[in-house]
Amino acid sequence: MHLDISESSPIGERFSLNNAADPDVGTNSVKNYHLSSSEHFALEIQTGRDGSKFADLILKKALDREQQPVHNLTLTAVDGGVPTRTGTASIIVRVLDVNDNAPSFEKDRYVVDVMENSPIGSLVIKLNATDLDEGSNSDIVYSYSLYTSERTQNMFNLNPENGEIRVKEMINYEDIKLYEMEIIVLAADKGAVSLSTPCNVVVRVEDVNDNQPEIEITSLSSRIPEDAPLGTVVALMGVTDLDSGVNGQVVCSVPGHLPFDLKPSPDGHQKNNTKQLDMISTPSQV
Template sequence: CFIDLDVGDNSLRSYLLSVNEHFFLDIQTRSDGSKFAELILESPLDREQQKTHLMVLTAVDGGSPERSGTASIVVQVLDTNDNAPQFDRQVYSVDLIENAPIGTLIMQMNATDLDEGVNAEVTYSFTLYTSEKTQETFSLDPSSGEIRVKDMIDFEEVKSFEMYVEAKDKAVNPLSGQCKILVFITDLNDNHPEITIKSFQSSIKENDPVGTLIAIIGVSDRDSGDNGKVVLSIHNAEILPFHFYQVPVFRFSDFTLMVMKGTCL
């Protein structure tokens, strides 16, 4: 409040407020003719856009020469929780090799919250959409947002995982943001080929014709791609009178071979 001890035209005549977007002055006159000004909010404030508003209030009298006095007004905008934590993407995808050691860091979650203080402090958790199996396989640190391997991962058992992560702020009325993480497991050659003799004729007669079937052998390898392809060979094949013939069957890494008599015994 400004006080001008002069009277009549020389007393306080008006108030002026420096130009600003959010406030205006409402000048009131008391019954004794003295004036006072109210600072009124004209449009909503957004702390995330501007934290402090600085204005200058000038009081001018009606004298000649005109005299004025000024005062600074500083308005500090307090935060309300009006921003939800946000991830930079809605879906993340990660490749992870099977048998990765327990504790391996696969992802560091980082959600941003434009508010301040507890309104911007974020905790992370798996949502209910994340399967029990996935939650047993991966851990999520609530405060750092680190996702690590918690249990052995076998590509032959599960080839991908889906996680749904929520970031929630610590405000009294919390807001949250979600994202999805897809983990694709890559195969490692961790399975030996398995040989099964499906039929075998242990004795053959001399002069049996070329092409006589001696054995059917099944070979399989649980791995994928080149890790699951199998080459079957006979030890010392060059001095033995037998050959393999591959008979394709239904599964990619499973085929049957026949041992044939190649030359006369």
């Protein structure tokens, strides 16, 4: 006997079984049924008006397809003769899936580094969600949540089928250094309710040395007397590099044959990758 029973079936639900047939009559006919040991099912014997016996299978413990998708039982029919004769039948219970498991990620939060010069179409990360259900109940669909900014969605493309996140537009470290997105995974089934699980993806943009230093002359003495004392300030300038870290560090110098030198301004400490410098006269005569 083959029975298909939903894992959402309530405890106490009854399932009719086929009756055993015995050509004998009276006490030599079927008198009882026995069920093999099972923690999920029990047997209930009913007696018809003609005295015939038939059995119902009763669910006594909730089913879980993810733990045990198939239950194999043995039904034994016993007659009342002497000696007693028996007949057996196999009962195969297949547990039908319901969408009772939400998809899951290996992590709740993923952090990935991306170079700012990554070409369009570059793979950022491939998400992998799994669902313990089967069939359409385990079909995975990836999508952005409402908490993910439009700018981020325009910058990165999310494949709804395989969970790949790829670069959609050119990334500029100097514009945004950190993108944060929330990915919602839906287990789409044919029922009215789908289960979903969110995960957080943080994309850190790594700087590339793609900006050249810019020099701004803030003060300049185009003429100085030849007897100007050593250390006279000739020009005040600022040097800026939009890159960060070592890519934003600048080294300034003047040709060695010129009678000038560079030194930081007294109040020109480096700030925001801007270096304030004084050009001064050196021991060489001007």
